[in-house]
Amino acid sequence: MTSLHGTAEMxxxxxxxxxxxxxxxxxxxxxxxxxxxxxxxxYRMCGDVQQAEDAAQEAFVRVWQNLNSYKPQHAxxxxxxxxxxxxxxxxxxxxxxxTDLDSLSLAAxxxxxxRSVEEDQRAAQVRRAVAHLSTPxxxxxxxxxxxxxxxxxxxxxxxxxxxxxxxxxxxxxxQLRQELLVLMEEA
Amino acid sequence: xxxxxxxxxxxYHDGELTPNxxxxxxxxxxxxxxxxxxxxxxxxLSSLLKADSAPHLTPPQRFAAQVALQLPRSSPxxxxxxxDPLPRxxxxxxxxxxxxxxxxxxxxxxxxxxxxxxxxxGQRAMLFGxxxxxxxxxxxxxxxxxxNIILLIGTTALWATWMAFWWTWKQNLESYTxxxxx
Numbered sequence: 570m571t572s573l574h575g576t577a578e579m580x581x582x583x584x585x586x587x588x589x590x591x592x593x594x595x596x597x598x599x600x601x602x603x604x605x606x607x608x609x610x611x612y613r614m615c616g617d618v619q620q621a622e623d624a625a626q627e628a629f630v631r632v633w634q635n636l637n638s639y640k641p642q643h644a645x646x647x648x649x650x651x652x653x654x655x656x657x658x659x660x661x662x663x664x665x666x667x668t669d670l671d672s673l674s675l676a677a678x679x680x681x682x683x684r685s686v687e688e689d690q691r692a693a694q695v696r697r698a699v700a701h702l703s704t705p706x707x708x709x710x711x712x713x714x715x716x717x718x719x720x721x722x723x724x725x726x727x728x729x730x731x732x733x734x735x736x737x738x739x740x741x742x743x744q745l746r747q748e749l750l751v752l753m754e755e756a
Numbered sequence: 757x758x759x760x761x762x763x764x765x766x767x768y769h770d771g772e773l774t775p776n777x778x779x780x781x782x783x784x785x786x787x788x789x790x791x792x793x794x795x796x797x798x799x800x801l802s803s804l805l806k807a808d809s810a811p812h813l814t815p816p817q818r819f820a821a822q823v824a825l826q827l828p829r830s831s832p833x834x835x836x837x838x839x840d841p842l843p844r845x846x847x848x849x850x851x852x853x854x855x856x857x858x859x860x861x862x863x864x865x866x867x868x869x870x871x872x873x874x875x876x877x878g879q880r881a882m883l884f885g886x887x888x889x890x891x892x893x894x895x896x897x898x899x900x901x902x903x904n905i906i907l908l909i910g911t912t913a914l915w916a917t918w919m920a921f922w923w924t925w926k927q928n929l930e931s932y933t934x935x936x937x938x
Contacts, residue, residue: 591831593824600823601816608813618811622819629823636832692808699805713770714805720772739766746801753800 581645589636596636600629606646606716607653613711614657616696620664621657628656647725650718654708654726691752698748706741709734760784760791769798853911860904 576584576598584602587595607628612621631652639648699707708727712718713734720738724731746753761784767773768781785792813819 589832593827596827597820597824600820604816604819605810605813608819609810612811618813622814626819626823626826630826630828633827633832688807691804695804695808710805714802715810720767720770735767738770742766742798742801745805746797749801749804752804753797 582641585636585639585641585645588633589639596633599632603646603649607649610650610653610711610716611657611660613699613715614654614707615661615664616700620660624656624660625653627659628652631656644722644725646718647722650712650716650722650726651728658704694752695749698745701748702741702744706737706744709737710741710745713738760788762791762794765791765795766798769795769802853907853914857904857907857911860907864904 576587576595579587579595579598581599581602584595584599588599604625608618608621608625611624611628612618615621615624632649635652639645699710702710705727709723712723712726713720718726720731720734723729723734727734729737761768761781764773764777764781768778773781785795814822
């Protein structure tokens with residue numbers, strides 16, 4: 570994205586500093602850069618692309634509104650993911666107010682022309698298994714496996730100790746391995 | 757099983773081990789089929805999860821434009837600008853005063869102890885001569901006590917102020933870590 574301000578060449582730190590001064594162009598560049606990550610984490614939580622994009626837009630509005638509470642000594646990515654995670658949880662509660670988040674199943678996958686029916690079924694099975702995890706386990710797993718955050722970043726994002734990240738990740742993986750045993754053997 | 761490295765395999769897979777531990781795990785894996793099989797299982801699960809590719813999203817510029825439409829007209833609020841951490845001198849100044857107070861307090865206690873011991877034994881002249889029990893020394897101690905009280909009150913006030921600053925600063929940090937935007 571090219572702009573009059575040359576925001577495309579700026580790093581995140583500079584963009585944040587400009588956005589904190591009210592530079593909307595800089596903020597737009599930040600949104601472009603982090604859209605995939607933010608929508609991605611929300612999508613993995615709720616399983617619906619449209620719902621994920623709507624929640625991600627709300628998350629970015631919150632980012633703008635609270636940009637001055639962000640401190641450069643903290644990782645922007647962790648701060649952003651925290652907002653994204655909360656937006657995802659809010660979206661889930663709004664869509665399913667009477668449903669326990671832990672028992673929520675993800676929506677059916679969208680079938681694309683490039684994927685076979687078998688692949689879609691396998692993906693659906695994986696999503697169901699992930700959806701059966703409790704919310705704390707699911708969050709840690711998503712942030713590690715799909716967003717590839719380090720243990721430290723996950724700990725900062727969820728405000729939990731690194732040891733808790735490791736134990737939750739181990740538990741999540743153990744549960745998934747039990748549930749996806751057949752798929753894993755086939756693979 | 758104690759010689760196995762099962763507990764480190766997940767962190768090894770995630771690249772989270774220290775270089776030393778990583779080397780230990782690698783060496784162990786070379787000669788342990790059981791741990792290699794466990795690592796393969798972790799790798800397999802990871803591959804299975806990642807095989808579910810990300811969905812097609814709205815193009816970034818269009819998405820950003822949609823976000824821009826929802827932004828309030830005002831700039832980001834400036835309320836947190838005052839939440840900067842305290843300067844270092846502000847943190848250490850009360851500590852220095854407390855150390856000074858402790859020093860004076862100790863000196864006074866020591867002097868009182870010596871005087872008491874001196875009075876009990878009744879050997880003032882033998883121990884320290886007439887100087888120790890002189891009027892001028894007792895007056896000096898009285899002045900020091902007054903100074904001590906003033907110093908104590910001042911230090912307490914400074915300490916309370918420092919605690920108030922520290923609490924405010926901590927609250928601001930917590931509002932970040934607790935996701936003040938939630």
